[in-house]
Amino acid sequence: MIFLWAFLVGGAICAVGQLLIDVAHLTAARVMVIFVVAGAILSGIGLYPKLIDFAGAGASVPITSFGNSLAHGAIAEVKRDGLIGAITGIFELTSAGISSAIVFGFLASLFARPRG
Amino acid sequence: MECAFSDDFDQLHEDPYLGQPSWEKAERRLLEEAIAETLRKGKIEAQKVNLLFAGDLLNQIISSTFAAQTAGVPYFGLFNACATAGEALALAALLIESGMATYTLAGAVSHNASAERQMRFPTEYGSQRPKTAQWTVTAAGAGLLSATGEGPSVTWVTVGRVVDSAMSDPYNMGMAEVPAAVDTLVTHFKESGRKPSDYDLIVTGDLAAYGLEAAQQLLRDAHLDLGERLMDAGATYYGSDPSVQAGASGAGCIASFLFGHLLTRMRRHELNRLLVVATGSLHSPVSIEQGDNIPCIAHAVALENN
Known part of the structure; x- marks a missing residue:
């Protein structure tokens, strides 16, 4: 059943992105920022983790999940270290993703060239 | 491509x-x-x-x-x-x-x-x-150009004014360039005293599919019916290839279309009187990010076989 929910929820999130591009004429960069901020807000009010429990990869793969992880890391570190945790915790959960992007991007650039 | x-x-x-x-x-x-x-x-x-x-x-x-x-x-x-x-x-x-x-x-x-x-x-x-995007x-x-020679010759130049397109979408430049193209065409026929029928072909730069349609309408409203004479380099550059969306654009578009294709047709005398209206969106990435409209321009140059 979770596969069906993953398909529907993940598809719905992407459909919202497509509508923002086609109807609201937003650029891809703006859609990305909106999604990350929306994910962080939904995480802050406790909704996004529930969505991940419900739809699995349908909610954890779209970029909204990155916003969720940003907020999640910050909240956890605030609970542990006080307010400074809001600064130090932001990249706690997301550092693996960011570092991977840099490392694999570098590795790819060693043997691949953009084709245009 | x-x-x-x-x-x-x-x-x-x-x-x-x-x-x-x-x-x-x-x-x-x-x-x-x-x-x-x-x-x-x-x-x-x-x-x-x-x-x-x-x-x-x-x-x-x-x-x-x-x-x-x-x-x-x-x-x-x-x-x-x-x-x-x-x-x-x-x-x-x-x-x-x-x-x-x-x-x-x-x-x-x-x-x-x-x-x-x-x-x-x-x-x-x-x-x-998006579907309005153009392929640079x-x-x-x-x-x-030389002072002497067999031609074709440049016989008229109408320099365009910068026109506010009232649009700010960098993925719809063809449409943004329409008011500038129409302004220059209207000015050209007014100041030169020429008629559309004086030309075999009138080629705009890169209004592309949607812009060309809008330009035809605006020109009819201005009592300038160019009909089949009006062609757009951007709309025809890649034929009917759908992967370029609305058509071609870029500084090389009208440059290669004119100096490569159109002048070859003039040399073959398939075309003898040509009006080229090069169109441009003069925005910068920063002006777009700061919410400015796209300022546009169009310059008309008439070329004729001697």
């Missing part, structure tokens, strides 16, 4: 890098080749050229600067975005008309990947392109 009229081009490349290490270096190479080929076909040595007018889409029009350095001729660098070839041709013709020059060169270049990287997103980012052509065009 291949131009539907590439048989009329002097050189074609399979490799978008042209054997160079970067898109930008490939772009300047294109213009260098176009200038060299133009001089070769015109049988004129570079030393005899009084002035080169050229431009491109990159910051500080760097491609034209390096191409001018290679050519080693006196140079005026121009920026009018996709209308640059029209601006260059107009200035090159006016300088000869003034008697100050015997030979002038006009040229423009663009490269799809370098332009996308600078004006929108790098192509490897894989950003989705990877091409250069150059023309040699």
Whole structure:
């Protein structure tokens, strides 16, 4: 059943992105920022983790999940270290993703060239 | 992506890098080749050229600067975005008309990947392109003008005004350029006293599919029915290839279409009286980010067989 929910929820999130591009004429960069901020807000009010429990990869793969992880890391570190945790915790959960992007991007650039 | 009229081009490349290490270096190479080929076909040595007018889409029009350095001729660098070839041709013709020059060169270049990287997103980012988007052509065009010769000749120049398009979407430049194109066309027929029927063909730069339709409507409203005479280089450049969305654009679009395709047709006398209206969106990436409308321009140049 979770596969069906993953398909529907993940598809719905992407459909919202497509509508923002086609109807609201937003650029891809703006859609990305909106999604990350929306994910962080939904995480802050406790909704996004529930969505991940419900739809699995349908909610954890779209970029909204990155916003969720940003907020999640910050909240956890605030609970542990006080307010400074809001600064130090932001990249706690997301550092693996960011570092991977840099490392694999570098590795790819060693043997691949953009084709245009 | 291949131009539907590439048989009329002097050189074609399979490799978008042209054997160079970067898109930008490939772009300047294109213009260098176009200038060299133009001089070769015109049988004129570079030393005899009084002035080169050229431009491109990159910051500080760097491609034209390096191409001018290679050519080693006196140079005026121009920026009018996709209308640059029209601006260059107009200035090159006016300088000869003034008697100050015997030979002038006009040229423009663009490269799809370098332009996308600078004006929108790098192509490897894989950003989705809406249906109104246009494909910046990877091409250069150059023309040699002389005080004497067999023609065709530049017989009229109508310099455009900068017109507020009231639009701010960089993925819909063709539509943004429509008011400027219409303004220049209306001005041209008014100031020259010519009629649309005086031309075999009237070619706008890169209004593309949607812009061309809108321009036809606005021109009819202004009592200028150009009918079948009106053609748009951007809308026809890649034939009916749907992967370019609305059509072609870029400084190299009207440059290669005019100096490659249209002049070949004039030499064959398929066309004898041609009006080219080069259109350009003059925004910068920063002006778009700060919410400014796209300011546009269009220059009309009439070419006639003698």
